[in-house]
Amino acid sequence: MRVLVTGSSGCIGAWTVKQLLDRGFDVLCYDQEADLSRLGLISGHVGSKQLEVQTGAIEDTTRVKALVKDGGVTHILHLAAVLMPFCQAQPVQGGLIDVIGTLNVFEAARDAGRAVRVVYASSSAVWGPEDAYGDRPLSEKDSPLPGTHYGVFKQANEGNARIFYTANSISSIGLRPWTVYGVGRDRGLTADPTLAMKAVALGVPFQIRVSGHMDLQYVEDVAETFVRCVLSDVAGAHVFNLVGSIVEMNALAGLLEKHRPGVAARLITVSGPQVPVSYKMDGSALHAAVPGIPQTPLEDGIRQTLDRFDRLRAEGRLAPLA
Numbered sequence: 001m002r003v004l005v006t007g008s009s010g011c012i013g014a015w016t017v018k019q020l021l022d023r024g025f026d027v028l029c030y031d032q033e034a035d036l037s038r039l040g041l042i043s044g045h046v047g048s049k050q051l052e053v054q055t056g057a058i059e060d061t062t063r064v065k066a067l068v069k070d071g072g073v074t075h076i077l078h079l080a081a082v083l084m085p086f087c088q089a090q091p092v093q094g095g096l097i098d099v100i101g102t103l104n105v106f107e108a109a110r111d112a113g114r115a116v117r118v119v120y121a122s123s124s125a126v127w128g129p130e131d132a133y134g135d136r137p138l139s140e141k142d143s144p145l146p147g148t149h150y151g152v153f154k155q156a157n158e159g160n161a162r163i164f165y166t167a168n169s170i171s172s173i174g175l176r177p178w179t180v181y182g183v184g185r186d187r188g189l190t191a192d193p194t195l196a197m198k199a200v201a202l203g204v205p206f207q208i209r210v211s212g213h214m215d216l217q218y219v220e221d222v223a224e225t226f227v228r229c230v231l232s233d234v235a236g237a238h239v240f241n242l243v244g245s246i247v248e249m250n251a252l253a254g255l256l257e258k259h260r261p262g263v264a265a266r267l268i269t270v271s272g273p274q275v276p277v278s279y280k281m282d283g284s285a286l287h288a289a290v291p292g293i294p295q296t297p298l299e300d301g302i303r304q305t306l307d308r309f310d311r312l313r314a315e316g317r318l319a320p321l322a
């Protein structure tokens, strides 16, 4: 068994690679950035003999197909993508990376000459804004109504995954996270809850630049969920909502103050638009399909994240806020 992780240098990628190496698997990393700094922040795995790192673009069809075929890959965790702000600003480049890149992964699985299972990151951005649906949790049976190019790209990937199953019998699971938080989360529109936690650890002021409610999902749970899905033998092309803890941004600032009294209230403010994505989702289908999906309570995830940031600061390894 050999697992290819694309987007391995990123936040979810680093945690996923950590958890695969913790379990003793061989991991092939592929990312445009040769950056193992996030993995280094959360584990001692950098330099492991079971870790091979290749640098390149996910939209490079020839390279991705060769990696899978010649690299003995049996499982793919596909996380490489550019996030919502990039895709809004540069839809052509965003589409090449997020849509063509995902087609490359599936075509590589198809042409590998062995069975290859694919688990990929979709996104809750396939949902439109709250008022498009009414006040109810959305299940996988509801129709996506994405309000951004990024959401449309993720919806297209879900459709292409379905066709790769019906046409080529490639089993896959697409997971739809909302806001992932934890050490290593530093990019994208929804990184601010984590950046606020980092600011508290650093003792510097920070404004959370989005308001309203979000569904916050602890990165360790999210990585464990990706790993459990890729190790499962569920056949077919599935897409699942990922559900964590819904919290309003001022309430989040209040929780930070509860964990670091007298610090967070002084440093953290909230002001900005609401993310135009419905945040009420039904996550039961994933739990029914794949056993052991973790769900760390929000307060525990915040405490673990603040503690990790504090330890890194004490060791002189916590970079300033960009």
Ligand SMILES: NC(=O)c1ccc[n+]([C@@H]2O[C@H](COP(=O)([O-])OP(=O)(O)OC[C@H]3O[C@@H](n4cnc5c(N)ncnc54)[C@H](O)[C@@H]3O)[C@@H](O)[C@H]2O)c1
Binding pocket: 006, 007, 008, 009, 010, 011, 012, 013, 030, 031, 032, 033, 056, 057, 058, 059, 078, 079, 080, 081, 082, 083, 097, 121, 122, 123, 124, 176, 177, 178, 179, 180, 181, 186, 187, 188, 190
């Ligand atoms: N973080 C979240 O809250 C969240 C929510 C929903 C969905 N997702 C999805 O989860 C996945 C991982 O997100 P993340 O938070 O770890 O993001 P991230 O930005 O931290 O990591 C993405 C990684 O993809 C790599 N990448 C970007 N363009 C590439 C290219 N052209 N070729 C090769 N590699 C490239 C980047 O270098 C980066 O290391 C993405 O598919 C994202 O759309 C994330």
